[in-house]
Amino acid sequence: MKCDKCENQAAYTRKYSGQKLCSQCFSNSIVRKTAKTISKYNMIKHDELVAVAVSGGKDSLALLKIINEMALTHNFRIKAITIDEGIPGYRDEALEIVEKFCEELNVEHKVYAYKDLFELTLDEALDLRENKKTSSCSICGTLRRRAIDFAAKDIGANVIATGHNLDDTLQTFVINMLSGDTTKIGWMDPDTSANSLRKIKPFCEIYESEIVFYAFTNDIPFQSEPCPHMGEGIRTEIREFLNSLENQHSGIKNNLYQSILKVSQIVKKSNNKEKMICKKCGNGCTGDVCAVCNMVLKLKANQT
16 A cells, blocks of 8 residues: 555554645645644744743653754744652653753753642642542642743743643533533634634644654654543543544534634634633732632641
8 A cells, every 4th residue: 555645655644624635745734734723723833932841751852853843944032841740650750751862952941840839749739629529630720831931931921832632622521511611712712813822722622642653753753651640530531432432423523613713713602701800820810819829828828
C-alpha cells in the first residue's frame, strides 16, 4: 500500500478521510495542520514570546517540537514552562524527560511548583478537601491553570500554548454539559485574540490518535507513568465512549467538534456576565473572589 503523496510505503491511514500516508508525509501533514490552525485563529503574532506548557506527555512534547521548528523560521520566540504538582514519582519522571528534551532543542525551560505558589502540594491539598466528591482533577485543574498564568507572566510571555487536542475539546464539552456548567462552553472558542494574555491550542483540530502516531514516528520520548489520580474523574469514561463512536462511525469526532464551535459562539454572545477583578489576586473572574483563591482559602482554613 503506497502513500497518497509519494511513492513510499504507507504507514498511517486516516479512516475519516481514507487518506494513506507514509511516516514523513504524515508528520508533514501534522505540522501543516498545526501551522494552518495557528494562522486561521491568529494565535501568534509578530515578535511575541510564547510560553509552551510542557507536562512531559505526548501532546505537549509534540507541540514543543513543532512550535520550536516554526519559531526558527518565523518572527516569534518560545520558552517552555512545566508545572510541578508535587506528585511523588509521577512528576519526577516527567521533569527529567522535559528537561532533557528542552536541552536537545535548545529551548529555555523553567519549572513552577504548587508548593512555592500555593504553599501546598496536590497531595496536601487533597488531604485538606472538605468533600471527597470534589475530584483531584477538579482541584488540580484549577490550581494548574493559575500556575500556568503565573508562569507566563513571570517570563513575560504574550501567549500560552498548550497541547490540548481535538479529543480533549470534545471531552471537556461533554463534561461541561453533564455538570450543567454551560457558561464554560462559551469559553471554548479557539479564537482568543481579544484576551490580554492569550491561551492557544494549536492541536485543537487534530485527533489524539494522530498526535500519538506523530510522537512515535518522530521518536519523541514521553512519560509512561500514568497519573495516580486519573481514575477519579469521568474524563476517561467519556474518552472511551467517544473512541467507540469514532470506531463505528469514522469522522464523528470532527462533526462534533464543528458543532461545538457553533454552540460556543452562541453561548459566548449570550453570556452577559460582567468580568470582575479578584480582591485577593487581581486576576479576572465573575465574582468578588476567583475560584483559585476561593479554593486555596478553604484548603488552608482546613489546615488550621
